[in-house]
Amino acid sequence: MSGRLIGGSEAMQAVRQQLARWADLPTTVLLLGETGTGKGEAAAALHAGSQRRARPFVALDCAGLPEALFESELFGHERGAFTGALAARVGRAEAAADGTLFIDEIGELPLRLQAKLLRLLQERSYERVGSSATRPLRARVVAATNVDLEAAVAAGAFRRDLWYRLDVARITLPPLRERPEDLPALASELLARTARRLGLPPPARDAQLLARFAAHDWPGNVRELESALERWLVGGAGAPSAGPSPAQRIARTLADTGGNVARAARRLGMARSTLRDQIARHDLAARIARD
16 A cells, blocks of 8 residues: 555545455546645555456646647647647556556646546547547546536536536545554654655654654645655754744745735745635635735
């Protein structure tokens, strides 16, 4: 089991039960959760628990992909389909074959590209860019996002029909702050794995370190925990302190960025949707810049 999916809390037990329930079905699965909660690991667990485990697991990150390249990356292209297409290329949908196609950060797709994805899911077919030959989609699709898609649909930023097509089997990964009882087991496992990766001796349990971790809100979730543990393991420092509080850090960052949520999110190392959730949770909406 991946480090980010470890834990005996009720929330994580429920996640593992859902992963086991849906693993071997062809149904499209939608993974929801804040940045760093382990959606990619959950997708890999779905694949590993299925009869497709010996087949390819192919991922496509929509957030890090320029819009102009999306269709080529997902569907592939033929030679000469556009300037620079010097040879035919297999897309992710084709490369996934009878395995799993993991589409990450699906909430970042522009509306025009959402229509392309809807057709892929609805008709289970596609064409390479520059070709009229229709190819079947044989892979099982798993999608993930940290965006509140229901809110995005209401705001007109996400297609309602695509939302309905995706929202068949929904699994929500809980943030770390909602399962603090998992911190000791998580920290122990991640420290051991990091030490093995770096060729360092396994560290002894540190009660003071765990106490400092327990006082931290972990807005970056398990990804932030992993980074903090590696810094501590390498240099004996870098673990979060008890202060300032998460609300203070967010308020200070918003002040430093003139209330610009996008800039504040980048500085804090979290997704904008996560920061907006934190702003609402800590009643800091008045600090956001207004147009």
